[in-house]
Amino acid sequence: MPEFLDRFAPSTRVLHWLVAIPVLILMLTGLTNFWPEAKTLHLGGARIFAWLHVLLGLGFAVALLPSLLAIFSRRAARRDARELLLVRLDDYLWLQHRALRAAGLRSIAPRVGKFNAGQKVNAALATTAIIVLIGTGVVLGVNFWNKNVFDVDLVAAVFRWHTVLSLLLLPLIVGHLYMAALNPETRESLRGMTSGRVRRAWAERHHDAWAERAREASRRGAGPDRR
Amino acid sequence: MSDEPRPPPGESGAPRSRRLLSRARFLGLLAGGAALGALSTRVFGLVDGWRENTVEDGRPVFDRATYRLTVDGLVARPLSLDYDSLRSLPAVRQVSDFHCVEGWRVPNVRWDGVRFQSLAELVGPLPDARYVTFHSLGGVYRDSLSLTQARLPGVLIAYDLDGAPLSRVRGAPARLVMPRMFGYKGPKWLTRVEFRDRQDLGYWEQRGWRVDAWIRSSG
Numbered sequence: 001m002p003e004f005l006d007r008f009a010p011s012t013r014v015l016h017w018l019v020a021i022p023v024l025i026l027m028l029t030g031l032t033n034f035w036p037e038a039k040t041l042h043l044g045g046a047r048i049f050a051w052l053h054v055l056l057g058l059g060f061a062v063a064l065l066p067s068l069l070a071i072f073s074r075r076a077a078r079r080d081a082r083e084l085l086l087v088r089l090d091d092y093l094w095l096q097h098r099a100l101r102a103a104g105l106r107s108i109a110p111r112v113g114k115f116n117a118g119q120k121v122n123a124a125l126a127t128t129a130i131i132v133l134i135g136t137g138v139v140l141g142v143n144f145w146n147k148n149v150f151d152v153d154l155v156a157a158v159f160r161w162h163t164v165l166s167l168l169l170l171p172l173i174v175g176h177l178y179m180a181a182l183n184p185e186t187r188e189s190l191r192g193m194t195s196g197r198v199r200r201a202w203a204e205r206h207h208d209a210w211a212e213r214a215r216e217a218s219r220r221g222a223g224p225d226r227r
Numbered sequence: 228m229s230d231e232p233r234p235p236p237g238e239s240g241a242p243r244s245r246r247l248l249s250r251a252r253f254l255g256l257l258a259g260g261a262a263l264g265a266l267s268t269r270v271f272g273l274v275d276g277w278r279e280n281t282v283e284d285g286r287p288v289f290d291r292a293t294y295r296l297t298v299d300g301l302v303a304r305p306l307s308l309d310y311d312s313l314r315s316l317p318a319v320r321q322v323s324d325f326h327c328v329e330g331w332r333v334p335n336v337r338w339d340g341v342r343f344q345s346l347a348e349l350v351g352p353l354p355d356a357r358y359v360t361f362h363s364l365g366g367v368y369r370d371s372l373s374l375t376q377a378r379l380p381g382v383l384i385a386y387d388l389d390g391a392p393l394s395r396v397r398g399a400p401a402r403l404v405m406p407r408m409f410g411y412k413g414p415k416w417l418t419r420v421e422f423r424d425r426q427d428l429g430y431w432e433q434r435g436w437r438v439d440a441w442i443r444s445s446g
């Protein structure tokens with residue numbers, strides 16, 4: 001029995017970090033807007049954090065589409081994305097199981113594939129939030145350079161959505177970071193996103209259906225692309 | 228996050244309570260709900276309320292005993308008003324949207340205060356007076372308008388916001404309100420109105436921002 005199972009191929013890992021790092025920096029630089037001492041820090045007439053945010057935001061918005069096309073030319077990334085966004089009956093059962101357990105009732109855990117329903121819900125919400133943030137962000141970015149392109153009331157409405165979505169995304173990111181880096185039960189998953197492999201024992205506890213498939217594939221000597 | 232349905236620690240063997248909500252859980256939910264309620268009003272404040280922008284070293288303190296609003300420069304009858312005299316000048320109430328250059332807006336702000344135009348009539352600008360500079364108490368921030376802009380009907384020296392005296396954060400005791408331009412044209416903690424023959428560049432205009440910060444609005 002292998003000690004480790006291959007979990008994420010390079011294309012999936014590149015996809016993850018390509019989104020995660022800019023979004024995290026955008027969140028941090030954006031949040032400075034709620035901190036009066038930081039938001040007005042300026043070099044000449046340029047508010048430092050706002051500039052960083054807008055430059056990174058526009059760069060991210062422009063680079064994202066071609067990068068996604070390149071990454072999704074890889075089978076592994078496509079399969080992981082599909083698996084992450086696909087809803088199965090077991091996902092409902094998993095959520096029900098967690099709710100019953102949270103209420104102190106007994107319930108039998110359904111089998112879990114590569115991603116559990118919690119990860120899927122998180123992924124769907126975060127993806128939606130990020131798409132809307134980029135869309136609204138581009139309008140705000142254009143307005144940042146030229147105040148005469150859009151009507152102020154339109155800008156105000158867009159700004160409001162940008163704020164609302166970033167505040168909805170924030171707890172998702174915090175929860176995600178906690179699960180990936182701190183929570184002893186789940187933080188093994190971070191290894192999957194860095195080195196590409198996870199401990200088999202952990203995978204069998206948290207993603208039993210997937211672990212079975214992965215074990216089978218590794219016996220056949222297939223890489224993570226094959227499953 | 229193990230999914231084995233194992234008995235909770237300390238209860239193994241003992242028959243488990245099947246009540247959906249134990250008292251502790253109920254109290255916990257209640258406390259959680261209250262915390263969430265408190266948090267959500269904070270969050271709504273972040274989304275829809277005022278934001279604070281200042282370049283002063285801390286927020287200037289308004290001392291009612293020593294405060295003066297000085298109106299001077301190229302005028303026939305310079306004035307120095309204490310807080311009560313400012314409040315006893317003929318006042319107007321005005322409702323206008325406030326737009327920050329950053330993109331946020333506070334709709335339907337109710338201001339009470341003195342029209343710039345009334346103040347100008349009191350002091351009598353000299354023929355050379357073409358611009359006005361508005362100075363903050365902290366001594367760092369100031370901004371300016373042309374006399375023509377300042378005389379537009381919506382321009383106020385405001386001391387009440389939504390029916391209450393301005394708070395320290397919002398610029399107590401008075402601020403300039405120019406609804407047709409972005410907020411940076413309206414200094415808070417206003418202490419001096421200076422009539423000039425040439426335009427004095429404001430804090431941000433010295434750093435490249437637009438002098439005439441007209442708002443592009445269809446409304």
Ligand code: HEM
Nearest residue numbers: 026027030031033057058133134137138140141163166329
């Ligand atoms: C996807 C990740 C993003 C996150 C998490 C994010 C987060 C934020 C946050 C929290 C704020 C402060 C909102 C407020 O003050 O109410 C903000 C403001 C802003 N964002 Fe983003 N943002 C993102 C993407 C973008 C993009 C792609 C752009 C495009 C350029 C952008 C442009 C702006 C602009 C112009 C502002 C206003 C800055 C200012 O003048 O203070 N954002 N963002």
